[in-house]
Amino acid sequence: MRAISWLASALLAFGAASFAVAEPAGFHTLENGEAAPAFKLPGVDGRDHALNDFKDAKLLLVVFTCNHCPTAQAYESRIAQLHADYKDRGVALVAISPNDDQAVRLDELGYTDVGDSFTDMKLRAEERKFEFPYLYDGETQATAAAYGVVATPQVFLFDEARKLRYVGRIDDQEVKEPTKHDARNAIEAVLAGKPVPVEKTRTFGCSTKWAEKRADAVASLEKWDAEPVSLERLDEATLEKLAANDTDKLLLVNVWATWCGPCLAELPEFVTMNRMYRGREFELVTISLDELDQEPQALEALKDKKVAAKNYLSAIADRDRLADLLDKEWAGPLPHTVLIAPGGKVIYRHTGAAEPLAVRRAIADFLGRTYASREQAKK
Numbered sequence: 001m002r003a004i005s006w007l008a009s010a011l012l013a014f015g016a017a018s019f020a021v022a023e024p025a026g027f028h029t030l031e032n033g034e035a036a037p038a039f040k041l042p043g044v045d046g047r048d049h050a051l052n053d054f055k056d057a058k059l060l061l062v063v064f065t066c067n068h069c070p071t072a073q074a075y076e077s078r079i080a081q082l083h084a085d086y087k088d089r090g091v092a093l094v095a096i097s098p099n100d101d102q103a104v105r106l107d108e109l110g111y112t113d114v115g116d117s118f119t120d121m122k123l124r125a126e127e128r129k130f131e132f133p134y135l136y137d138g139e140t141q142a143t144a145a146a147y148g149v150v151a152t153p154q155v156f157l158f159d160e161a162r163k164l165r166y167v168g169r170i171d172d173q174e175v176k177e178p179t180k181h182d183a184r185n186a187i188e189a190v191l192a193g194k195p196v197p198v199e200k201t202r203t204f205g206c207s208t209k210w211a212e213k214r215a216d217a218v219a220s221l222e223k224w225d226a227e228p229v230s231l232e233r234l235d236e237a238t239l240e241k242l243a244a245n246d247t248d249k250l251l252l253v254n255v256w257a258t259w260c261g262p263c264l265a266e267l268p269e270f271v272t273m274n275r276m277y278r279g280r281e282f283e284l285v286t287i288s289l290d291e292l293d294q295e296p297q298a299l300e301a302l303k304d305k306k307v308a309a310k311n312y313l314s315a316i317a318d319r320d321r322l323a324d325l326l327d328k329e330w331a332g333p334l335p336h337t338v339l340i341a342p343g344g345k346v347i348y349r350h351t352g353a354a355e356p357l358a359v360r361r362a363i364a365d366f367l368g369r370t371y372a373s374r375e376q377a378k379k
Helices: 003-013 070-074 076-089 118-128 142-147 182-191 211-225 236-244 261-277 292-304 319-326 356-367 374-378
Strands: 040-042 048-050 059-064 091-097 134-136 154-158 164-168 232-234 250-256 282-288 310-314 336-340 346-351
Touching: 040 134, 059 076, 059 142, 059 182, 070 076, 076 091, 076 182, 118 134, 154 182, 164 182, 236 319, 250 261, 250 356, 261 282, 261 292, 261 356, 282 292, 292 310, 336 356, 346 356
Parallel strands: 059 091, 091 134, 232 310, 250 282, 282 310
Antiparallel strands: 040 048, 059 154, 154 164, 250 336, 336 346
């Protein structure tokens, strides 16, 4: 199962009214001195983890975070560093994803390569080599409700008696050098038996995606599915300009044909990517190699797959010329996919059925995974 594509289809399959779940009655964020609510949640390591599993730790740092949020991604390395710095000093760290992954709109995934499903959490943990438990609360969100999670990332520090001593942000900067290390200061204070200097801070990040948002996610898919789909002819001059990419956008170009089974099978993946990233400096372009008299069939296939993008039908008779203009390293088979950066450099290419995760990772890495500019994100 390809998790993000599954999300798109699942949202349509489920009835929105059945999942209009509001925040629980009496919802509030834990206050200092309150006890840590019990939990038992599945982890990406294949086993369940409960609050009592950490009973031998001096302190417990519960970090609510997720895959898709730009702010949460900006803090992934700092969360890992907190674990590394304090694991031998008696501090246990457990990360929990509070989000209902089916309540996340595709256009909220514009800074990530994966969504918030349990399957995608495993992918992220493997890629980032998380050495701490990463747990999924998206099925019931009972733990998120009990702790009162308002945004990701949000941390809760509990002392040896499992009473809350600090709640809020990790520090005061998303991508710049922090000036206030609130979570670290709290940990150090509690370890030293001293009062926490700042017991509570605001939490800046992405709001918790409660199940009540599923209706909005379904509505967004219905709106996108209704977008018009068109097809125009591609000549050499247009292709040459396309390949040069004298724009500020990253171009995802997919070459396909109606007679190519793998081409048709993967088109929905590119539709999903288009809906994820087109709110940023990104554009999807498709090029059909069907014969000109097959234009109606090509357009019908695009409409069937909801490909509301820049769609072309090649009018270039010489296939070698077309390949040379688009990508000189293309050997000829279909499908063929390239990512063309501003200025014309191909930063990703693949012949044959593309691996969606690899394409999304290349897109997210280039565009940047935080709210900072692409240049800042690359530093």
